[in-house]
Amino acid sequence: MLRIMAGALALVGGDEFNPGNEEQDRMLVAAAGPGPAYVVPTAAARQDPERSVQHAIAWFKQFGLDVMELPVLKRKDAESAVLAERAREGGFFYLVGGDPGLVAQVLRGSAVWRSIFLAWRQGAALAGSSAGAMALGSDTLVRASWPNRFNRRAIDALGLMPKTAVLPHFETFGHRWIESAQAAVPGHTLLGVDERSAAVWTDGEWKAVGPGSVTVIKGAKTAQFASGSRISGLHAPLRILPKQ
Numbered sequence: 001m002l003r004i005m006a007g008a009l010a011l012v013g014g015d016e017f018n019p020g021n022e023e024q025d026r027m028l029v030a031a032a033g034p035g036p037a038y039v040v041p042t043a044a045a046r047q048d049p050e051r052s053v054q055h056a057i058a059w060f061k062q063f064g065l066d067v068m069e070l071p072v073l074k075r076k077d078a079e080s081a082v083l084a085e086r087a088r089e090g091g092f093f094y095l096v097g098g099d100p101g102l103v104a105q106v107l108r109g110s111a112v113w114r115s116i117f118l119a120w121r122q123g124a125a126l127a128g129s130s131a132g133a134m135a136l137g138s139d140t141l142v143r144a145s146w147p148n149r150f151n152r153r154a155i156d157a158l159g160l161m162p163k164t165a166v167l168p169h170f171e172t173f174g175h176r177w178i179e180s181a182q183a184a185v186p187g188h189t190l191l192g193v194d195e196r197s198a199a200v201w202t203d204g205e206w207k208a209v210g211p212g213s214v215t216v217i218k219g220a221k222t223a224q225f226a227s228g229s230r231i232s233g234l235h236a237p238l239r240i241l242p243k244q
Helices: 022-031 048-061 081-088 100-107 111-121 131-135 176-183
Strands: 009-012 037-040 066-071 092-095 125-128 139-143 152-156 162-165 187-195 200-201 207-211 211-217 221-226
Touching: 009 022, 009 048, 009 131, 009 187, 022 048, 022 092, 022 125, 022 131, 022 200, 022 207, 048 066, 081 111, 092 111, 092 131, 100 139, 100 152, 100 207, 111 125, 125 131, 131 139, 131 162, 139 162, 139 176, 152 176, 162 176, 176 211, 187 200
Parallel strands: 009 125, 037 066, 037 092, 092 125, 162 187
Antiparallel strands: 009 200, 139 152, 187 211, 200 207, 211 221
């Protein structure tokens, strides 16, 4: 697969739009392209999407960025030609946290996701937090059994990150997914991201940002990266998405 230096990309570990996220969000705002800035509440569709949107609007005002909702809550929305056209003109996208399986189900292979991807490839900033970050990998990890929320299985995600699964909230509970994740996606890279922290792709490299750390797990090898350090062992984003 060919790779390019496109827009900034941030994979955030969760607890978005709250104090502690300032560093990566300033970077994203500075990297935003021309055009509207969108918050995408897909992951929160079964919870309180309007609350997520209002939280994002209030949060980004402090950085001088006016964001608006890209209202993609169900598959019909994701296939809307009107919403896809809006997304194609966007310069900033933020996929909120919530239900990782829902993000993949609604957006994967859709007209809106293709527009977001093309806008990012031409310089728009793109971020996902928690479920939103998970969905940007090749696979997203959903609950495998009830009530054990730490036993995960994999489903196909949006595919921006090749052979990669994101483990958000890593310092609180995401680290408890490692064993089942390795069984679910053998041979894949696991990316653990602490809350209010991020792995940020910019200028052709990955960087750890925020108060926590980023952990890259490949088989038996684990490497932890403190804030401000360059992340090694993580795939570059794909230029061309796999067929979906």
